[in-house]
Amino acid sequence: xxxxxxxxxxxxxxxxxxxxxxxxxxxxxxxxxxxxxxxxxxxxxxxxxxxxxxxxxxxxxxxxxxxxxxxxxxxxxxxxxxx
Amino acid sequence: xxxxxxxxxxxxxxxxxxxxxxxxxxxxxxxxxxxxxxxxxxxxxxxxxxxxxxxxxxxxxxxxxxxxxxxxxxxxxxxxxxxxxxxxxxxxxxxxxxxxxxxxxxxxxxxxxxxxxxxxxxxxxxxxxxxxxxxxxxxxxxxxxxxxxxxxxxxxxxxxxxxxxxxxxxxxxxxxxxxxxxxxxxxxxxxxxxxxxxxxxxxxxxxxxxxxxxxxxxxxxxxxxxxxxxxxxxxxxxxxxxxxxxxxxxxxxxxxxxxxxxxxxxxxxxxxxxxxxxxxxxxxxxxxxxxxxxxxxxxxxxxxxxxxxxxxxxxxxxxxxxxxxxxxxxxxxxxxx
Numbered sequence: 001x002x003x004x005x006x007x008x009x010x011x012x013x014x015x016x017x018x019x020x021x022x023x024x025x026x027x028x029x030x031x032x033x034x035x036x037x038x039x040x041x042x043x044x045x046x047x048x049x050x051x052x053x054x055x056x057x058x059x060x061x062x063x064x065x066x067x068x069x070x071x072x073x074x075x076x077x078x079x080x081x082x083x
Numbered sequence: 084x085x086x087x088x089x090x091x092x093x094x095x096x097x098x099x100x101x102x103x104x105x106x107x108x109x110x111x112x113x114x115x116x117x118x119x120x121x122x123x124x125x126x127x128x129x130x131x132x133x134x135x136x137x138x139x140x141x142x143x144x145x146x147x148x149x150x151x152x153x154x155x156x157x158x159x160x161x162x163x164x165x166x167x168x169x170x171x172x173x174x175x176x177x178x179x180x181x182x183x184x185x186x187x188x189x190x191x192x193x194x195x196x197x198x199x200x201x202x203x204x205x206x207x208x209x210x211x212x213x214x215x216x217x218x219x220x221x222x223x224x225x226x227x228x229x230x231x232x233x234x235x236x237x238x239x240x241x242x243x244x245x246x247x248x249x250x251x252x253x254x255x256x257x258x259x260x261x262x263x264x265x266x267x268x269x270x271x272x273x274x275x276x277x278x279x280x281x282x283x284x285x286x287x288x289x290x291x292x293x294x295x296x297x298x299x300x301x302x303x304x305x306x307x308x309x310x311x312x313x314x315x316x317x318x319x320x321x322x323x324x325x326x327x328x329x330x331x332x333x334x335x336x337x338x339x340x341x342x343x344x345x346x347x348x349x350x351x352x353x354x355x356x357x358x359x360x361x362x363x364x365x366x367x368x369x370x371x372x373x374x375x376x377x378x379x380x381x382x383x384x385x386x387x388x389x390x391x392x393x394x395x396x397x398x399x400x401x402x403x404x405x406x407x408x409x410x411x412x413x414x415x416x417x418x419x420x
Contacts, residue, residue, distance in 0.1 A: 035298075041299050042313075043121045043352075053320055053356070054356065059317065062311070062314045
């Protein structure tokens with residue numbers, strides 16, 4: 001993970017996920033399985049990498065990203081604090 | 084002083100078109116509009132069943148000759164970039180020499196690169212011309228990735244299109260460089276993130292290969308093109324900003340001195356992100372891939388030609404060309420138009 005990470009709250013992170021998977025605002029939960037998110041596809045993964053780069057200044061390990069199963073796993077990958 | 088300069092470009096797109104509407108009818112959950120929004124591509128051209136790289140290359144070069152910029156007999160060297168050659172051997176450029184009726188005193192060679200290929204080709208051409216080994220070079224890019232792609236793999240079928248380009252690189256008299264400087268890079272650790280695993284000598288084409296479906300529902304066999312989009316994107320985010328900095332430093336230029344940033348047209352989303360990341364104004368980083376898709380080594384010359392045709396290139400402009408992708412391989416150059 002790159003240094004100089006920017007911070008994001010859990011709520012902000014979930015809003016970003018909502019946008020990426022084109023879900024209704026507030027509908028994605030930290031415990032959601034990625035496989036249950038209709039819009040979580042190869043394009044969404046690209047958008048997630050871009051979001052992490054742009055808003056968190058984070059460089060993601062794609063092998064670790066591929067092993068993520070829940071939205072919470074994504075948040076932990078980006079070092080977003082889960083309340 | 085003798086310098087190499089780009090003196091003309093032509094491109095060729097195969098007749099058959101694959102539209103977003105056709106793709107949407109095959110893939111549930113992907114509307115035509117969604118494909119356009121995510122990729123910036125509306126349609127891509129697909130080579131016919133019997134249409135190979137040499138056919139596309141010949142067509143592009145014939146358009147260049149028809150434009151009157153040079154005659155076949157003027158060409159003394161052919162550089163052909165392809166990753167889908169007609170044969171392992173002979174060299175595809177040799178086939179093109181014969182079909183174009185070029186002199187038998189002409190040099191001709193293939194080089195195997197993808198998205199970085201055009202920049203590498205310009206570097207080779209510059210070297211040949213400025214060491215007085217050649218005077219009129221036909222730099223051709225020709226690719227038929229569609230022949231490697233499984234029809235069930237939407238991740239790559241939505242993105243890649245077939246095309247060829249022909250660029251005339253000539254010796255001119257100039258006090259300053261028209262092409263250059265260059266930066267190059269290679270990282271073979273990314274070798275298997277954009278690959279056709281079989282068909283070479285490492286691993287033969289597999290008969291009755293098993294059809295595999297990935298977690299996103301993309302289907303392919305071991306004989307088909309595979310792309311790990313996430314790894315490719317991460318690689319791009321890592322090397323492109325560094326390449327821009329190195330090239331500016333080598334050229335003694337600043338960001339604001341560059342009139343246009345002409346990046347390999349991989350997909351619109353990636354380019355929009357790079358534009359924001361590098362803080363490049365919209366008008367300086369054109370994204371023009373809606374009607375051709377990602378044509379691999381042809382994207383940059385096609386972009387140059389489209390801009391020229393639209394009257395958006397002016398003599399004396401300082402252009403930065405960046406190609407990056409399969410290999411991993413990357414290259415950048417400054418062009419004074």
